[in-house]
Amino acid sequence: MLRRTFLRTTTLAAFATLALSAAHAENPTLKIGFVGVTSGPAAAWGISNQRSMETRAAWLNELGGVKIGDTTYDIEIVPFDDQKDPKRAIAGMEKMAQEGIHYVVGPNVDDGAAAVRPVAEQNGIIYFPYAFPKSLYTPPASNAILGMVANYQSGPAIYKYLMDDKGVKTVAFVAANESDPLSQRDSGVEAAKALGLDVVSDTVTYQVDTTDFTPVLLPVIQKQPDLLVLSGVSPANAPQLIRSARELGFQGLISTETAQDATVLQEGAGDLANGFISVGGASTPELASDEMKEFVDRYTKMFGEYNDESNTKVYALEYILETLKADPAAIDDVEEFKKTVDTFSAPNPFMKGDAKLSYVGTTSFGQKRQVAVPLVVNEYKDGKFETLFVAEVD
């Protein structure tokens, strides 16, 4: 059984990691934290995040470690499951502070990211949330760096593309009744209206634990929009929403601004998911470098199965390490890190061509507090993603 293989592989990977740790015992350890949700309904978000970091760390350690200044470090990932609870997220960030960690990836959701801000600022921690509230990245805030493309950046680009290329004129929004999806819906509606789209429905919401979406979607589908936007939809709900919409006879386009997993879509919706548009990362064949392909292989070997959500989550650890390499003094002084952010530039190892790692966000936040990752918009087709278009964000 695949799961048994997975357990065996995980055990072997653990032994291999231990053996390698022993082999590189002379290297001091650089701890990088992760505070995010790795249990419960949203576990897929945080687990793909944590595993991306662990895969990359194991890979770098196997290569002999990361040289920062005159010292070569082994990378250790210190994870903390915040259970999507802001109180737990605070406890997690306090734990990171107690361990002397200055760089943390996460939290995954808006309220958790907002809750940890005082702890991070008081304890000299730079953190990379996957959450979109602008106040986290706009002065006077300065310790948070957005780890992905925000929906208010990707949404308008997707809608504009669909208006120009597919003739979309009317749009409907559906969101889970939670803070992240609702705020993403609101900013999506605002962006759609600004582009001149006719928003025919934006009030329908659903409980995150909904198992039958037919009654939820019925009033939306009756409005016959050209485009149905699943705002902030989780990978668990996306296939069911797509399936219900198609089974109700919806023939228009369906999109979201969150990252999805092709296997999950295939298993949950099959061919009905063909044409579904979502935000992805750098793993489609058109974009992925050899290093990205190796990352996917290593991830798969370590954990039994790759998660396409990791395409957007492979970057944060790379940014931390490359920025520290550029300014070794930042290793225990986050003020140095903040200074380096303004001028930092390094090659992007995960994409073909001459793509660069750099910090952006001046347009959205008034300062560089966002990692420059490509805005890759994918279309699902027959079990895999195909790149629809690529854009840049600032």
Add this chain to the structure above:
Amino acid sequence: MEQIIANGLYLGAQYALIALGLTLIFSLMNVLNFAHGQMYVFGGFITYSVVSQLGMPFIVGLIASAVTLAAMGALIERFLFRTVIRRSAREESTMLLAAGIAFFLDAVILLLFGEKQRGVPKIVNGVFNWDFRLIMPYDRILIGVLAVAMIVCFILFMQYSKAGRAMRALAQDRTAAQLMGVDVDRYSMIGFALGAMLAGLVGALLVTITGINLGMGGPTSVKAFMMIMIGGAGVISGAIAGGFILGMMESVGLSVLSSFGDITYLVIFASLMVFLAIRPQGLMGKPWG
């Protein structure tokens, strides 16, 4: 309107089947099984493994889920609940045990099946469409019919089989049943296994439609408790009625109240509070009538 009624009936059938297992265990042992939702999830994942990973027919997955969950239920009763009930007269001991099992199963599910949403291919393709007044995919119709058939089988089993009669006797009066020669331990174990099996069967049925993921357990348990509160804890007909009432309320609410946002469950919970204030024992309040 036709669509709303059809959605309500479909939801009601699956909800009733979920609630049956929970109410059976409560009636036999006075145990609130907080792990019922996790058992449902476990059943779904077993069917997923059998059908999608091993490539076997859906019916094999269904049987595998039923057998595994029945065995799990029997073991849990034999080695956990029976021991705790013997050693502690306090009802909260079994509640804490059930909660502990729920957390334990969550961790086991994450370890064995991972964090991803899983699903199996549709067992029947095609959609029934009556002039766009009533749209229902054939697989939902089939699952709804199977759910109703299982409910009928369960009622017949409880009504006419020796084990069913013994369990009903236990539910009515444990001491009297014991004095009449009913093997309390044996039938408690069979009852718990049957309840767990029902949870696993619903998970196996619904994995073809809703898919399954790690986080579904808790909310499923909450809904199941709501159903037996509406119908009356420990009453089979109450659990069925509670399931159909909740399904219909959900379907009507999501259609009629959609323009006001996500207030359907707010209205349902408020109605439930008022209802329980008036009739705390639920619609069919007494165990086994």
